[in-house]
Amino acid sequence: MRTTVGIIGAGPAGLFLSHLLHQNGIESVVLERRDRAYCERRQRAGVVEHGVAEALRDTGLGERMDREGFRHDGIELRFDGRGHRIDFPDLTGRHVMIWAQTEIVKDLIARRLADGGRIVFEAEATGIEGIESDRPRIRFASGGAEDVLECDYVVACDGFHGIGRTSLPEEVVRTYDKVYPFAWLGILADVPPSCDELIYARHERGFALHSMRSETVSRLYLQVPADTDPADWSDDRIWSELAARFELRESDWKLGTGPITDKSLTPMRSFVTEPMRHGRLFLAGDAAHIVPPTGAKGLNLAMRDVMLLAEGLRSWYGTGDGAGLDAYSDTALRRVWRAEHFSYWMTSLLHIDPAATPFDKRLQQSYLEHIAACRPAAAQLAENYTGLPAV
Numbered sequence: 302m303r304t305t306v307g308i309i310g311a312g313p314a315g316l317f318l319s320h321l322l323h324q325n326g327i328e329s330v331v332l333e334r335r336d337r338a339y340c341e342r343r344q345r346a347g348v349v350e351h352g353v354a355e356a357l358r359d360t361g362l363g364e365r366m367d368r369e370g371f372r373h374d375g376i377e378l379r380f381d382g383r384g385h386r387i388d389f390p391d392l393t394g395r396h397v398m399i400w401a402q403t404e405i406v407k408d409l410i411a412r413r414l415a416d417g418g419r420i421v422f423e424a425e426a427t428g429i430e431g432i433e434s435d436r437p438r439i440r441f442a443s444g445g446a447e448d449v450l451e452c453d454y455v456v457a458c459d460g461f462h463g464i465g466r467t468s469l470p471e472e473v474v475r476t477y478d479k480v481y482p483f484a485w486l487g488i489l490a491d492v493p494p495s496c497d498e499l500i501y502a503r504h505e506r507g508f509a510l511h512s513m514r515s516e517t518v519s520r521l522y523l524q525v526p527a528d529t530d531p532a533d534w535s536d537d538r539i540w541s542e543l544a545a546r547f548e549l550r551e552s553d554w555k556l557g558t559g560p561i562t563d564k565s566l567t568p569m570r571s572f573v574t575e576p577m578r579h580g581r582l583f584l585a586g587d588a589a590h591i592v593p594p595t596g597a598k599g600l601n602l603a604m605r606d607v608m609l610l611a612e613g614l615r616s617w618y619g620t621g622d623g624a625g626l627d628a629y630s631d632t633a634l635r636r637v638w639r640a641e642h643f644s645y646w647m648t649s650l651l652h653i654d655p656a657a658t659p660f661d662k663r664l665q666q667s668y669l670e671h672i673a674a675c676r677p678a679a680a681q682l683a684e685n686y687t688g689l690p691a692v
Contacts, residue, residue, distance in 0.1 A: 302330065302448060302449065302450045302451065303450075303451045303452070304328050304329055304330040304419070304450065304451075304452050305322075305327050305328040305329060305452060305453050305454070305618075306318075306319075306322055306327060306328070306329040306330075306452055306453065306454050306455075306456060306614065307329070307330055307332070307437070307439045307450045307451075307452035307454070307455045307456070308329055308330065308331045308332070308455075308456045308458060309331075309332050309426045309429075309439065309455070309456070309457045309458060309459040309463060309464070309465060310331070310332075310333060310457070310458035310459040310460065310463065310586075310588075311331050311332075311333030311335075311340050311406075311410070311420055311422070312340070312402075312406065312458060312460070312586065312603070313402055313405050313406055313409065313586075313600060313603060313604060314458040314585050314586035314603035314604060314606060314607050315331050315333075315456070315458035315459075315585075315586075315607075316331065316406060316409035316410060316413060316420075317405075317409060317604055317607050317608075318456060318458065318585070318607035318610060318611055319331050319413055319418055319420075320360060320362070320409060320412060320413060320416075320418075321360065321607065321608065321611035322611055322614060322615075323413070323416055323418060324360060325611065325614070325615040325618070325619070326618075327614055327615070327618055329418070329419075330419045330420075330421065330450055330452075331413070331418070331419065331420045331421065332421050332424045332425075332426050332439065332441050332450065333420060333421065333422050333423075333424060334423065334424065334425035334426070335422065335423070336422050336423050337410065337420075337422050340406055340410065340422075341403065341406055341407050341410065342403060343403065344401070344402075344403060344487075344489070344563065344565070345401070345402035345403065345599075345600065346401075346402045346594065346597065346599055346600035346601075347399055347400065347401045347402065347512055347513075347514065347520060348373075348397050348398075348399060348499075348512075348597035348600075348601075349366070349370075349397060349398040349399075349400050349405075349600070349601065350397060350597075350601040350687060350688030351395035351396055351397060351687045351688050352605075352688045352690060353600075353601050353604045353605065353688065354366065354397070354398045354400075356604070356608055357405070361412070362405075362408050362409065362412060365404065365408055366398060366400045366404070366405075366408075367398075369400075369404075369515070370398050370399055370400035370404075371398065371399040371400075371513065372396055372397075372398055372399075373389075373396060373397050373398070373399055373498050373499065374388065374389050374390050374396045374498070375387050375388045375389050375498050375683075376389075376498055376499045376500070376501060376686065377496070377498060377499070377500045377501065378501055378503075378669060378672065378673070379500050379501065379502040379503070379547065379549070380502070380503040380504075380666065380669045381666065381669075382548060382549055382550035383549070383550065384500075384549060384552075385669075385672070385673040386498075387672075387679050387682055387683050387686075388683075389683050389686070389687050392676070392679055392680040392683040392684070393680065393683045393684050393687050395683075395687040395688070396687065397597075397686070397687055397688075399499075399512070399513060401514055402600050405600075421441075421443060423443060423444075424441045424442070424443040424448075425441060425442045425443075426439050426440070426441045426459065426463070426464055427440045427441060427442055427447070427464070428440040428464065428468075429455055429457070429464060429465070429468040429582060431581075432455065432468065432579060432580040432581045432582040433579075433580040433581070434580075434581070435453070435581070436451060436452075436453075437451075437452060437453075437454070437455045437580070437581040437582065438450065438451050438452070439452070439455055453581065454581050454582075454583065454614070455581060455582045455583070456582075456583045456584075456585055456607075456610065457582065457583070457584050457585070457588045458585045458586050458588060458603070458607070459588055460586070460587040460588060461572070461587050461588070461591055463588055465582070465584050465588040466574050466584060466588050466589065468582060469574075469576075469579050469582065469584075470579065473576065473579055474574060474575070474576075475574070475575045476572070476573065476574050476575075477571075477572070477573045477575075478570070478571070478572050478573075479570065479571040479572075479645070480527075480568075480569075480570050481527070481568075481569035481570065481571075481593060481648065481652075482526075482527055482654065482655050482656070483507070483524050483525065483526060483527055483569060483652060483653075483654075483655070484524075484525055484526070484527045484529060484566050484567055484568050484569055485510075485522040485523065485524060485525070485566070485567040485569065485594065486522065486523045486524075486525045486529060486531055486534060486539070486564065486565075486566060487520065487521070487522045487563075487564070487565050487566070487567055488520070488521050488522075488539060488561050488563065488564050488565075489514065489518060489519070489520055489561070489562045489563040490518070490519045490520075490521065490558070490559050490560065490561045490562065491517065491518060491559050491560045491562055492517075492518075492519050492557045492558060492559025492560075493516060493517055493519070493557060494511070494512075494513035494516075494519045494557075495511065495519070495554070495555065495556050495557040496511050496513075499511060499512050500547060501595075501647075501651055502546050502547050502651075503650070503651045503652075503653075503665065503669065504545070504546040504548075504653075505653065505662075506542070506545060506546055506653070507523065507524035507525070507546065507652065507653050508522075508523075508524035508546075508595075508651045508652045508653070509521070509522065509523055509524070509542075509543055509546035509547055510522040511543075511547065511556075519557070519559075521543055522567070523539065523542055523543060523546070524652050524653065525566075526655075527568065527569070529566055530566075531564040531565060531566050532564075534564065536560075536561045539561065539564075540556070540558045543556055544556045567594060569593040569594075569648065570591050570593065571591065571592060571593060571641055571644065571645055572590060572591040573589070573590045573634075573637060573638070573641060574588075574589050574590065575630070575634060576630040576631075576634075577589045577606075577629065577630040577633050577634060578626075578629050578630040583610055583629060585603060585606035585607050585610060585633075586599075586602070586603030586606055586607075587599070587603065589606070589633075589637070590602060590637045590641070592640055592641055592644035593644050593645070593647075593648045594644075595644055595647040595648040595651060595652075596640065596643045596644035596646075596647045596648075596685070596686065597686065598640040598643065598644050601640075601688060602636065602637060602640050605633075605636055606633050609625075609629060609632060609633055610626075610629055610633075612625055613625030613626040613628075613629050614626065636689070639685070639689060640685075643685040643686075649665075650665055650668060650669065651665075
């Protein structure tokens, strides 16, 4: 099998890259080890930055997002029994969309197949060869047999556990890692959201987040110890703990409850691999970097990576200008590290570290009060959350 760009992974990054390349007349093949049904139902992020939402619209993928998703003009910080709204348009002129990654993947798969794109499901990449040559190859297993995809470039969008990152030569790789001593217990519930915009709550018992997937489905999270087994949390216990952490003084606001349809544990980790390119192999998304979900940056960083890479490939195949490809790693990493810092900052601000002292907790409280009272501090949060236009 032969193509121009071989892409490993049919998540939003790999699929969006294939879509962008197609729009620029560049052929690609996407290899995905899971089946289509799995890709279209796995639950992931739901906040889409302003610039990423614009890119989806500009490339013909925004119609269903705008019809069924939610435009959010702010978030609420809730602490000390009080709520404070961060107004995005007032502070930045931008907004975000609430549109589940699952739905983005559904739209991308449908569009790529309608456009004649090649997505090979149940095809597990087993090796990447020749990345320092002009004819790299991806070995993959499909239908009980081994095959080879030959290409000009390989783009690994295959996540933290994929083969992309481990295919870089050990002598050129640098990694940076932080593991947090807590996790998120996440639930999906068949209950209308109890809020119009996301609530980020800091409570002495831990962090909580209220989000949504639709007008009838809510997505909520609780900070829990890293070794938590979701099966140990009954539905009643989850709702009781969420109500306690979201409680508002001097308010009649109530948390709606309903049937919980899914429970999962999300570890909290920061991770970066440098460089994001070696020879003809490029890394994008979770293959190169992971952020804790507090800052809502994982999906958006992955999409920004491939937008940058698609532009570099367009220039190379269009005019022979390889400057964009040569600068890809350095340019992408500038945004990655800003997002890493913002995600770390939001996580440190809103979670209760098991080792935190009373001094540490009082500093958290003080900074939250500063954001509520100081427009430049609120603007800094809003600018990072809605997505920095350029880094």
